[in-house]
Amino acid sequence: MNTKVLLSQTDNIKTKTTNMLLNEYMEKKCEVNFDSRYCKSFNFYKNQEFDSCYVYSNSILNSLKSTKDKDVFNYILGVSALNKGLYKKALVFVKSISKDNPLFKDLKPLKLAEINLVTKSYKRSIEHYKQWEKNNSSTDIDLKIVAYHNFGLNYLHIKDYDNAKIFFSKKEEILNRKDTAEVISSKMELANAYYEQYLDNEAIPLFEEAYNLAKKFSNIKLKQNSAQNMAVIERNRKNYKESVIYYQEFIKWKDSLWNRDRIIELADRDKKLTVAQKDKEIAVQDEKLKRKEVVQRGLLFGASGLLLFIGALGFFYSKLRKQNTLITQQKEDLAIANKTKNYLFSVVSHDLRSPMNTIKYQHEQLKKHIETNNLEGIKEANNTAITVTESTSHLLNNVLHWSLEQSNQMVFAQKAYPLKPIVEHVLYDYENLIEANAIEISTNYIQNSIVNADRESIKIVLRNILDNAVKYMNGEGKITVEIGVDNENYSYVSIQDTGIGIPKDRLEKINALKGVSIDKIDRSEGVGLGLILCQTLVKKNKGILSFDSEVGKGTKVTIQLPIADE
Structure with a gap:
């Protein structure tokens, strides 16, 4: 009997906050000297700065007199609250929107459906999506993709697999085939719907297609999810050796060790900078020697050129003194940069050795437990590996942030x-x-x-x-x-x-x-x-x-x- 595939991607609820009619309405308001506070709130909303949007919009909602304006800010507050995880407040704001406002003919039922989906009220969510589908007049393809995806997700959760397949298929029909991420996601959704019904012949080819596409695509999350799906499928088919291979690939994407490559890249850049600075020092010293030779040749000109020689010597001495000061400062900077680099390498080599050995050991244990079908052992080994990976990821993040800060590459905006x-x-x-x-x-x-x-x-x-x-x-x-x-x-x-x-x-x-x-x-x-x-x-x-x-x-x-x- 099949065990359900753990599809993280399918659990990803999609949302769409922007709308052409709503944008046009607010932009026209701002063009005719509409209150700047309103425009500021709307800009926060368009830029998805939901914390600031929630604070500003809340402060001006009660001062609005126009029903149309109140509807706009109730929607903006509903979207902001939803993104902040304030689901009850989001529901109150969106429900307050007028029924006859044409701006929200599509957006209101869609947003109510999304909130109910997030709060696991699947049947209510389906009712709102049906209302949207009945009155839908939008030509917005992205809006339809979001709606069909979430429609299918609702049916999948209540185990109505036939309807889930219908809406996942509708979504796939209107997808832009150049949007590889959506294509992969759509194939995994359909595959999961088939797999839940034990229709392996239809599901497994779709999972394999998604896996092969994800391998060539840059999205790490999709690589991880598709490898995890294949590991579960092979385990269910009792192909334990293949399952372990897929699971190891899943762990490779999961453990976030790609951050190490970023650190090494920064270290290489520091090394190149050090070499370049040394080359500059040598060039300055060579120039200094050449100028000394010029001074020595000048002495041969005799007494007639003595005043000219003294003047030139004073000029060269002043310039050399400035260059020596610059070299001294650069040498101090290089010493600090080298010590920083050595410290970072020390942290990486010292603090990564133990967790890497632990992860390797847990993988060996996991392989043994899989061979003996020891489910409790598999769970324990997996949990230990995840805990060590999270700790190691935190260390690597600190090293990366410190490296970026020291090299002035960290984005900093007060x-x-x-x-x-x-x-x-x-x-x-x-x-x-x-x-x-x-x-x-x-x-x-x-x-x-x-x-x-x-x-x-x-x-x-x-x-x-x-x-x-x-x-x-x-x-x-x-x-x-x-x-x-x-x-x-x-x-x-x-x-x-x-x-x-x-x-x-x-x-x-x-x-x-x-x-x-x-x-x-x-x-x-x-x-x-x-x-x-x-x-x-x-x-x-x-x-x-x-x-x-x-x-x-x-x-x-x-x-x-x-x-x-x-």
């Missing part, structure tokens, strides 16, 4: 952002990890504010601090996240845990990290790359990072960020 949505977004990503470690997390939002910061770099800092809080929790414990305002210049976010704490001598070293650079850090003293990266990024945001800890009672980390000017 803007005005509400602090609370940034923190909530990071906490949402950590829900599963915190649950798995039996850790309680609580929030205390004393006062939200808008800070002037680069959002992505602050998220990197928060993730590192939360990772350390979980890592050093020592069993069950509690993490408390608090947001407030210190004074008129700074807001703060603090993360306090009940872990093992930090010894006093090490705490002093961590709090002393000012003007951080690799050449000032001794890794043997317990100050890792993660803390160096945090201190660097907070300082770049013109903020302050501080640690307070007591051994056996836990640690409190506070990030202070400048409040944005209104």
Whole structure:
């Protein structure tokens, strides 16, 4: 009997937020001096900056008088809430749209259907899609692709496979064959619908087509999903050897070790820069020798050319002095760059050796368990490999971010952002990890504010601090996240845990990290790359990072960020 194929791609709910009629309506409003706040909110919506869009749109909704304008902002708020995971609020906003507004004839039932699909109310979602299909007059191909995909996904979840195949087939009929990602996705959807009914003869060729297309395509997620599907199929057919080969390919895409290639690429670039700088030094020294020879020949001209010689000597001496100063500075920069490179290689070689050996061992164990059909052993080996891979991925991400920051390649744009949505977004990503470690997390939002910061770099800092809080929790414990305002210049976010704490001598070293650079850090003293990266990024945001800890009672980390000017 078949076991269901684990199709991650099929579970990917599609959405489409933009609409030509809605865009034209708002752009005309803005052309005739429509309130700039409205236009700003709409620009956030078009650029999919849903945190800012939600805040601005909420603040002006009640001031609107026109029903048409209220409908527009109810839709914008519904889309923003949906993307922020606020499903109940999204449903309230979208339901508030007028029934007779032609702008939302297609968009309202589609958005209600998407919200119900996300919340697993599949039958309600199907009713809304039927309403859309009945009244649909849109020529928007992308909108139809989204609708047919989600229509089929609903039927797949309620095991109505015939209807699922109908709508997945409709989607495939209108697909642009040049859109390889959609073609692969569509083939896997149809294949899964057949496979659920044990129609292997129809399903397996489609899975194989999707796998072969994905191998030639650049989308790593599709490569991973198609390899996973083939591994499950071969396992169900009891072709365990082939299944292991496919599963190993799946793990190769899963473990994110491609980041290592990025690091090596950066290291090679640093090496080339070092060689180029050395060549420049040699060229300068050669030039210096040539000029000395010129000076020596000038001495032979005798007393008649003495004044001219002295003047030329003074000119050359001044120029050589400037060049020597430049060479000295370049030499110091090269020394720091080389030490940074050596440190990064040290981190990679030291910290990757153990997890790589662990992953290799778990793969060997997995192979043995598959041969003996030990399902419990397979699950345990797989979970261990995934845990080690996630930890290794976090290390590689820190090395990559540090390398990008040091080489001035990290995108850094300070803007005005509400602090609370940034923190909530990071906490949402950590829900599963915190649950798995039996850790309680609580929030205390004393006062939200808008800070002037680069959002992505602050998220990197928060993730590192939360990772350390979980890592050093020592069993069950509690993490408390608090947001407030210190004074008129700074807001703060603090993360306090009940872990093992930090010894006093090490705490002093961590709090002393000012003007951080690799050449000032001794890794043997317990100050890792993660803390160096945090201190660097907070300082770049013109903020302050501080640690307070007591051994056996836990640690409190506070990030202070400048409040944005209104």
